[in-house]
Amino acid sequence: MSKIEVSFTPENYSVYENKDSIVVVTDILRATSAICTALENGAKEIIPVSTVEEALEYKEKGFLVGAERNGEQLEGFDFGNSPYSYMRPDLKGQSIVLTTTNGTRAINMAKESYKVIIGAFTNLSQVVRWLSAQDKDIIVLCSGWKGRYNLEDTLFAGALTQELSNTGCLSEIEDSALSAMYLYNLAKDDPYKFLMNSSHRRRLKRLNLKEDVRYCLRIDLASVLPVYDNGRLVPMDIGEEVTKAKVG
Numbered sequence: 001m002s003k004i005e006v007s008f009t010p011e012n013y014s015v016y017e018n019k020d021s022i023v024v025v026t027d028i029l030r031a032t033s034a035i036c037t038a039l040e041n042g043a044k045e046i047i048p049v050s051t052v053e054e055a056l057e058y059k060e061k062g063f064l065v066g067a068e069r070n071g072e073q074l075e076g077f078d079f080g081n082s083p084y085s086y087m088r089p090d091l092k093g094q095s096i097v098l099t100t101t102n103g104t105r106a107i108n109m110a111k112e113s114y115k116v117i118i119g120a121f122t123n124l125s126q127v128v129r130w131l132s133a134q135d136k137d138i139i140v141l142c143s144g145w146k147g148r149y150n151l152e153d154t155l156f157a158g159a160l161t162q163e164l165s166n167t168g169c170l171s172e173i174e175d176s177a178l179s180a181m182y183l184y185n186l187a188k189d190d191p192y193k194f195l196m197n198s199s200h201r202r203r204l205k206r207l208n209l210k211e212d213v214r215y216c217l218r219i220d221l222a223s224v225l226p227v228y229d230n231g232r233l234v235p236m237d238i239g240e241e242v243t244k245a246k247v248g
Contacts, residue, residue, distance in 0.1 A: 031103025
């Protein structure tokens, strides 16, 4: 049985940090959605880096590199963080380096935990399937926006809490997760409309990225569960991991 709680921003993560917990990092618009898309489309691995300088070092070594700041792709890089950028067939088997405004920073912040996985609406069922077979406390780490709370990551945290609650695997739902779940249940019939006036939704609208928002709010477009392993995000063999957990 597991306890679940939510850190609504990376700046608040130190309050919740527990190195024996599983951390689910989410950045719905759009880093974790893009990571799931890239691995679903055959990328070998994603290397998350926190700074543009690190990304440039990898680019100079010949890596494919995605770099986004303030919602926009940085000049001179191969991708931004739009999921649609990672649907190319030529990415199959490739290593991709990624730096984003919020998501990759959150991933690296949590990397000393028992395990770090990537969560998005697009792989929600895979996250639920694996977590429900574990016997570890869960922290949902919302990437937010430059240290501020955002609505879309909170809705994912709420959806995850609701789905895990439905499986009966949770022993405790802390107030942070409970409030996220209540909010998700208000939004679940039309999350796109619910987010109409949210800050990042407005930001992406100005950049003409409406379709990215719609894509990132769709459930179960990907069958992968990215896991942090020695500096890289790779697809987990969920079936094998679930079997291990049950045997253990």
